[in-house]
Amino acid sequence: MKKLSKIYLGLVLFFLYVPIFVLIVFSFNTTKSRTVMSGFTFEWYLKLFRNEIIMESLWNTIIIAVIASITATILGTAAAIGINNMKKVPKAIVMNITNFPIINPEIVTGVSLMLLFVFFAARMNFEFGFWTLLIAHITFSVPYVILNVMPKFRQMDPFLYEAAQDLGCNSRQAFFKVVLPEIMPGVLSGFMMSFTFSLDDFIISYFTSGSDSQTLPVTIYSMTRRKVSPEINALSTIIFLVVVIVLVLKNVIERKSENNKVKVKGERV
Amino acid sequence: MKNKLIAAPYLVWMFVFILVPLIMVGYFAFTDKDGNFTLDYVADVAQYSQIFVRSIWLAAIATVICLVISYPLAYILTGFSKNVQSTMLMIVMLPMWMNFLLRTYAWMTMLGNNGIINTILGFIGLGPFKMLNTEGAVVLGMVYNYLPYMILPIYSVMVKIDKSVIEAASDLGCNPWKTILRVVFPLSLPGVMSGITMVFVPAISTFIISRMLGGGGNLLIGDLIEMQFLGNAYNVNLGAAISLVLMVIILLIMTIMNQFDNDDGAVLL
Amino acid sequence: MNNIVELKDIVVEFDGERILDKINLNIKDKEFVTLLGPSGCGKTTTLRIIGGFINPDSGTVMFDGKEINGLPPYKRNVNTVFQRYALFPHLNVYENIAFGLRVQKVPEKEINKRVAEMLKLVNLVGFEKRTVQRLSGGQQQRVAIARALVNHPKVLLLDEPLGALDLKLRKEMQIELKRIQQQLEITFIYVTHDQEEALTMSDTVVVMNGGVIQQIGSPVDIYNEPENAFVADFIGESNILNGLMIKDKLVEISGREFDCVDGGFGENTPVDVVIRPEDITIVPPEQAKLCGVVESVIFKGVHYEMLIDAYDYRWMVHSTKAADKGASVGLSFGPDDIHIMHKLKETEKSEEEVPDEE
Numbered sequence: 001m002k003k004l005s006k007i008y009l010g011l012v013l014f015f016l017y018v019p020i021f022v023l024i025v026f027s028f029n030t031t032k033s034r035t036v037m038s039g040f041t042f043e044w045y046l047k048l049f050r051n052e053i054i055m056e057s058l059w060n061t062i063i064i065a066v067i068a069s070i071t072a073t074i075l076g077t078a079a080a081i082g083i084n085n086m087k088k089v090p091k092a093i094v095m096n097i098t099n100f101p102i103i104n105p106e107i108v109t110g111v112s113l114m115l116l117f118v119f120f121a122a123r124m125n126f127e128f129g130f131w132t133l134l135i136a137h138i139t140f141s142v143p144y145v146i147l148n149v150m151p152k153f154r155q156m157d158p159f160l161y162e163a164a165q166d167l168g169c170n171s172r173q174a175f176f177k178v179v180l181p182e183i184m185p186g187v188l189s190g191f192m193m194s195f196t197f198s199l200d201d202f203i204i205s206y207f208t209s210g211s212d213s214q215t216l217p218v219t220i221y222s223m224t225r226r227k228v229s230p231e232i233n234a235l236s237t238i239i240f241l242v243v244v245i246v247l248v249l250k251n252v253i254e255r256k257s258e259n260n261k262v263k264v265k266g267e268r269v
Numbered sequence: 270m271k272n273k274l275i276a277a278p279y280l281v282w283m284f285v286f287i288l289v290p291l292i293m294v295g296y297f298a299f300t301d302k303d304g305n306f307t308l309d310y311v312a313d314v315a316q317y318s319q320i321f322v323r324s325i326w327l328a329a330i331a332t333v334i335c336l337v338i339s340y341p342l343a344y345i346l347t348g349f350s351k352n353v354q355s356t357m358l359m360i361v362m363l364p365m366w367m368n369f370l371l372r373t374y375a376w377m378t379m380l381g382n383n384g385i386i387n388t389i390l391g392f393i394g395l396g397p398f399k400m401l402n403t404e405g406a407v408v409l410g411m412v413y414n415y416l417p418y419m420i421l422p423i424y425s426v427m428v429k430i431d432k433s434v435i436e437a438a439s440d441l442g443c444n445p446w447k448t449i450l451r452v453v454f455p456l457s458l459p460g461v462m463s464g465i466t467m468v469f470v471p472a473i474s475t476f477i478i479s480r481m482l483g484g485g486g487n488l489l490i491g492d493l494i495e496m497q498f499l500g501n502a503y504n505v506n507l508g509a510a511i512s513l514v515l516m517v518i519i520l521l522i523m524t525i526m527n528q529f530d531n532d533d534g535a536v537l538l
Numbered sequence: 539m540n541n542i543v544e545l546k547d548i549v550v551e552f553d554g555e556r557i558l559d560k561i562n563l564n565i566k567d568k569e570f571v572t573l574l575g576p577s578g579c580g581k582t583t584t585l586r587i588i589g590g591f592i593n594p595d596s597g598t599v600m601f602d603g604k605e606i607n608g609l610p611p612y613k614r615n616v617n618t619v620f621q622r623y624a625l626f627p628h629l630n631v632y633e634n635i636a637f638g639l640r641v642q643k644v645p646e647k648e649i650n651k652r653v654a655e656m657l658k659l660v661n662l663v664g665f666e667k668r669t670v671q672r673l674s675g676g677q678q679q680r681v682a683i684a685r686a687l688v689n690h691p692k693v694l695l696l697d698e699p700l701g702a703l704d705l706k707l708r709k710e711m712q713i714e715l716k717r718i719q720q721q722l723e724i725t726f727i728y729v730t731h732d733q734e735e736a737l738t739m740s741d742t743v744v745v746m747n748g749g750v751i752q753q754i755g756s757p758v759d760i761y762n763e764p765e766n767a768f769v770a771d772f773i774g775e776s777n778i779l780n781g782l783m784i785k786d787k788l789v790e791i792s793g794r795e796f797d798c799v800d801g802g803f804g805e806n807t808p809v810d811v812v813i814r815p816e817d818i819t820i821v822p823p824e825q826a827k828l829c830g831v832v833e834s835v836i837f838k839g840v841h842y843e844m845l846i847d848a849y850d851y852r853w854m855v856h857s858t859k860a861a862d863k864g865a866s867v868g869l870s871f872g873p874d875d876i877h878i879m880h881k882l883k884e885t886e887k888s889e890e891e892v893p894d895e896e
Contacts, residue, residue: 005341005345005348008341008342008345009342009345009346009357012338012342012361013360013361015413016361016364016413016416017364019372019375019376019379019413020364020367020372020375022375022378022379022385023371023374023375023378026378034378034379034381034383034384034385035383035384035385035388036388075278075279075282076279078275078276078278078279079275079276079278079279079280081275081276082273082274082275082276082277082279082280083276085273086273086276094276094280094283097283097287097288098283098287100287100291101287103470103519103523104516104519105470105471105473105474105491105515105516105519106471106474107474107475107476107491107494107495107512107515108294108474108494108512108515108516109290111294111494111498111508111509111512112290112291112293112294112512113286113290114498115290115293115294115297115505115509116285116286116289116290116293118505119293135286138282138286139282139286139287142279142282142283146279196366200366200368200369202368202369202370202477203477206499207498207499216368217368217370220368220370220371220374221370221477224370224374224377224481232371232374235371236367236371236374236375239367239368239371240367243363243366243367244363247359247363247366251355251356251359254355255352255355431622431624433620433621433622433624434624434625434626434627436591436611436618436620436624437618437620437624437625437626437685438626438637439590439591439610439611439612440589440611440612440616440617440618440686441612441617441637441638441641441685441686441689442612442638442641442642442689443612443641444610444612447641451637451641452626452628455628456626456627456628458628
C-alpha cells in the first residue's frame with residue numbers, strides 16, 4: 001500500500017515535470033531541433049536578453065504588477081472594512097458582484113472590459129495600452145484582496161477595537177495599532193495573490209492591451225504563434241528557476257516562523 | 270472602523286469596471302450594429318451548437334480525468350507527516366506557477382510528428398502517431414494545466430478532516446476501505462465540488478489550449494468568442510451573445526454544484 | 539470475576555521519550571475503572587492501546603483471555619467515546635448512532651430497534667433527524683455514547699468525555715454515565731484528570747504519573763491511604779511534610795514526636811508525612827504540640843481555608859470555624875490522621891510537579 005502510493009505519486013510528478021524538463025534541456029541545444037541534442041550553448045539566453053520586445057514587455061509586466069497589486073490591496077482592504085460594517089442585504093449584493101470576476105471565465109471578464117474600453121476609447125479619444133491594462137489588472141485583483149481580508153474580520157475578537165478605545169486610542173489609532181495588525185496576514189496574502197496573478201495573467205491582458213504596451217505573457221503568446229524559437233525555452237528555464245527560488249525561500253521562511261511558534265508553545269500534549 | 274464610506278472608492282470601481290462591462294455584454298448581445306434591439310445574435314448562437322457540445326464534452330472529460338488522478342493523490346498527501354506534506358504540496362503545485370502558455374507550448378513541442386515522444390516511439394519501431402491537433406491533445410492540455418486546481422481544493426478539505434473522526438470509523442468497525450467510502454469521501458465532497466468547478470470553468474472557456482494543441486479543427490467556445498472580438502470574424506454583437514450563453518451555462522453548472530457545497534467559500538481559493 | 543483486559547509490561551516510546559514505562563494493569567469484567575493523572579501522564583496512551591489506535595513497543599495486551607497485539611480497532615470488541623466526540627458531521631443523529639450497525643450489515647429492522655433503544659437510554663428521543671452540529675455539547679456527548687454503546691461492546695473506553703462541558707452539566711453526566719454503566723453491566727474504562735470525577739464514579743481508580751502507575755485502588759483507599767506523596771497531593775489537598783520515622787508508630791514532624799498508626803519503615807528513616815487539611819483541628823496554643831500564626835483566612839462556602847505558618851511549613855487547614863488572621867493557634871490531629879509514605883526516588887521527584895490542567 002505504502003509502496004503503491006509512492007509509485008503513484010512518482011507517476012503524477014513525472015507527468016507534471018517532464019514537459020518542463022524537456023523545455024529546459026532544449027534551451028541549451030545548439031540547433032533548433034526539439035528532439036536531438038546537438039550540442040551545448042547559451043546562445044538562446046544571449047538572444048533572449050538582446051530581444052528588445054521581450055525585455056520591454058517584461059518591464060511592463062513588472063510595473064503593472066507592482067502598481068496594480070498595491071492599488072488593489074489598498075482599495076480592497078478599505079473595501080473589506082466598509083463591507084464588513086454593511087447591513088446584511090447590501091453586503092450580500094456587494095459580495096456577489098465582487099465574486100463575479102472570480103467565478104466568471106476569464107475570457108468573459110476580458111471581453112466585457114474590452115467592450116467598455118472600446119466604448120470610451122471612441123468617445124474620450126484614448127488608445128488601448130498601459131492604462132487599460134492597469135485598470136483591468138486592478139479590477140481582477142481587488143476581489144482576491146477582499147476575499148482574503150474579509151475572513152480576518154470574522155476571526156478577530158470583536159471587542160479588540162473597543163478594548164483599544166477603552167485604553168485611550170482614538171478611532172484612527174485603534175485602527176492602525178490594533179485592527180490593522182490583526183488583518184495584516186489577510187492583506188499580505190491578498191497582495192501576494194494579486195501580484196502573482198497580475199504577473200501571470202494572459203487572457204484578460206490579451207483583450208485589454210494595445211500594440212505598443214504588452215505584458216510578457218502576451219508577447220510569449222505571439223512568439224508561440226510564429227516559428228519555433230528556442231528563446232522561449234530559455235525564457236521558460238529562467239522563469240522556472242525564479243519560481244523555484246521564490247517558493248523555496250517562502251517555504252523556508254514559513255517553516256522557520258512556524259518552528260518559532262512551536263518553541264514558544266513548547267508543550268507536548 | 271464603523272465608517273462605511275471607506276468602501277466608497279471600491280464601490281465606484283466595482284460599478285464602473287465590473288457591473289457596467291457585464292451590462293454592456295448583455296446590451297451588445299441583444300442589439301445590432303446600429304443599437305436597435307434584436308434577438309438575431311442570440312438566436313445565431315444556435316448555429317454553433319456543435320462547438321458548444323464539443324467544448325462541454327472535452328471539458329467534462331478533462332474534469333473527470335483530473336478528478337480520478339487528484340483524489341488518490343490528495344489522499345496520499347494527507348498520509349505524510351506535516352513537514353513532508355507541505356514540501357510535497359509545494360512540489361505538486363510548483364508547475365502551476367509557470368505561465369500556462371509555456372506549459373502548453375511544452376506539450377506542443379513534445380506531441381508534434383517530429384516531437385520527442387514520436388522520436389522515442391520511433392526507436393522501438395512504433396509510430397509516428399498523429400498526436401498534435403487532435404481532441405486528445407486538447408484534453409491532455411486541459412488536464413495538465415488544470416490538474417493542480419483539482420488537487421488543491423480536495424487536499425485542503427481532506428487535510429481538515431478531524432483525525433478522530435477517522436479513528437471513530439475504525440472504532441465502529443470500518444476497515445480502511447470502508448472508512449474512505451463511508452467517511453472520508455462524503456466529508457471531502459465540498460472539495461471535490463469546488464475542484465470540479467475550478468477545472469471545468471477554465472477548461473470550457475479556453476482558447477489557448479485548443480489553438481496550440483488542437484490546431485484549427487477543434488474550435489472551442491473560447492476560440493469562437495476570441496474570433497468575434499480580435500479575429501477575422503470580427504462581430505462584437507455575436508461575440509457578446511456567445512459570451513452571455515457561456516455565462517448562463519456556467520452559472521447553471523455552478524448552481525448545481527453549490528447544492529452539494531457548504532457555505533465554505535474559502536475552499537474556492 | 540474474570541479479567542476482561544490485561545496489560546502486561548506495556549512500553550510505549552515516542553521520539554525517544556518513554557510515554558509508558560512497563561505498565562501492568564488488570565481490569566475486571568463489568569468494572570468502572572478510571573485512569574487518573576495530570577496531562578502527559580500516559581493515561582490517554584493507555585486507553586488508545588486498549589482501543590487499538592496505538593501499538594505498544596513492547597508488552598502484551600490481552601482481551602478476554604486472548605492476546606490482541608496488532609489487532610486493528612475495527613476488529614476489536616471495544617468502542618470509544620472520543621474526547622471531542624468525533625461525531626460524523628455529514629450524518630444526522632440517527633445515522634451517527636446507526637453507523638456501526640450499518641457497517642456490520644445488520645438488518646434495517648434490527649437497526650431501527652437498537653437505535654431507538656439507545657436514544658431512550660441517553661434521553662435523546664425525538665432528536666433522530668437533527669444534524670449533529672446543531673446539538674449542544676451535552677447532547678453531542680450523548681450521541682457519542684449511544685453511537686459507541688449500540689454495538690454492544692464488552693468494554694467502553696471514554697477519553698475525558700466530559701472535559702468540554704460546563705460544571706453543572708458535567709455533574710449531571712457523571713451520574714448518568716454511572717447509571718448507564720450499571721444498567722448495561724459492561725466495563726467502562728474512563729480517562730480523566732479530574733480527581734473528583736474519578737472518585738465519584740469509579741469502582742477502581744488507577745493513578746498515573748510520568749508513564750508509571752502510582753497506585754491502584756478503590757476511591758476510598760486512594761483518598762485515605764495514598765501510597766506516595768504524588769497520589770496524596772493529586773487527590774484532594776494535602777499537607778506534605780518531611781518526617782523522620784523514629785521507630786514503628788512514632789514519627790518526628792517539625793522536631794516534635796507524634797504517635798501514628800503506621801509501621802514497617804525501619805528506624806530513623808526519612809519519610810513523607812501527609813495530613814489532610816480537614817483532619818486538623820484548631821485549638822488554643824497551650825493544648826497543642828504544634829503552634830503557628832494564622833496567615834490568611836478565605837471563606838470557601840462550606841468551610842474556611844486557613845494558611846497557618848508553623849516551623850517553616852505553611853499548613854493548610856479546613857475548618858467550619860474561622861480563626862482570626864494574625865492569631866497564634868495550635869494545630870491538633872490524631873494518630874489516624876497521620877499518613878506515612880516512602881519518599882519518592884529522586885528521579886521520580888522531578889516529575890512530582892503537577893502541570894496545570896489543559
